[in-house]
Amino acid sequence: MKKIVILLPVLLIVFAAAFIPYNQEKTIVINASFFNVYQQLVKAENWKRWRNDLRQIRPEDSSKVATVRDSAGFKISGPDITLQVRPANGYSFYVDEDDKGKTLDYVYTILPEKFPNETAIVISQKITFLNSLINGGMRSWSATHIYDFKNFMENASLFYGYEIAKTRVTDTDIVVLRQLVLAKDKFKQAEKNLNVLRNYITANGLKQTQPLIAQFFPRGSDSVQLNIGLPVNKKTTAKNPVFYMEMPKTGYVYTVQYHGRFAERQKVYAAMQQYFNDRHMQVPILPFETYPGDKLPATDTDRINIRINYPTF
DSSP states (O other): OHHHHHHHHHHHHHHHHTTOEEEEEEEEEESSOHHHHHHHHHOHHHHHHHOHHHHTSOGGGGGGOEEEEETTEEEEEETTEEEEEEEETTTEEEEEEEETTEEEEEEEEEEEOSSTTOEEEEEEEEEEHHHHHHTTTSOOGGGGTHHHHHHHHHOHHHHTSSOOEEEEOOOOEEEEEEEEEEGGGHHHHHHHHHHHHHHHHHHTTOOBOSOEEEEEEEETTTEEEEEEEEEBSSOOOOOTTEEEEEOOTTOEEEEEEEEEEGGGGHHHHHHHHHHHHHTTOOOSSOOEEEEGGGOOOSSTTOEEEEEEEEEEO
16 A cells, blocks of 8 residues: 555656656758858748748638738748747747647757858757657657758759759850940840841851850940850851850850740849859859740840850859
């Protein structure tokens, strides 16, 4: 009887201890700069980009997603989910969420690593001894969406918005016609310059080897630096107004395939420039556009299918 009396309090203590929460931590290294990681976590609109559950909300339900900001942080409410994020202590983010009635709280703390494009995230979440036994030592870290975040930050097509491919330079010999033109005349003049290059190729026994390339760079408020080029099969001694240009055969080109309106292609340039800046890469030659079928646009609103190229050597 005495043994039972002694054992009962011990069992009660063990039983109670099974439900007492304690912190469990895990560190994940993200292949991205500390600045980019911080920006994705501190801005509410970015959570809607990298969290799969928020990004995959159906278009017809997107109007039901609301963001409320206050001095403590921000709150995102959507169909079946509520997410409260509270930045604290400089680089920690306390997260409380309710997903279809299932509540979860955890903390992201970001720390710079020894390399510029590496950042550590320490995830901390509450767990009980009973949960630990049931789940083999830990709760599921995927519930904190840390793997969503890592995948987003390390996937160029998700983070920058475009699939970026790296290829070798193929167009090494190019004839080019450069001209400063009024912005309102850029498309008509581009077509004229293309015909000049075609006539030059024919007159000099050359062959075009790849689709035409073009550059449209704004100059001031009403002008455009227009450069039209045709890749050819061999070197040539060009005469004014045509110039010969040779691309280094050892170079690389980072490319994005763009489908959309001509005027809206600038968003690709912004994304590519950020890609290069994040990796401390140089652009020794200004980016250019490749036009399949040698088909140039006639207006800023024309829909185009082009390749935007960023060379690096």
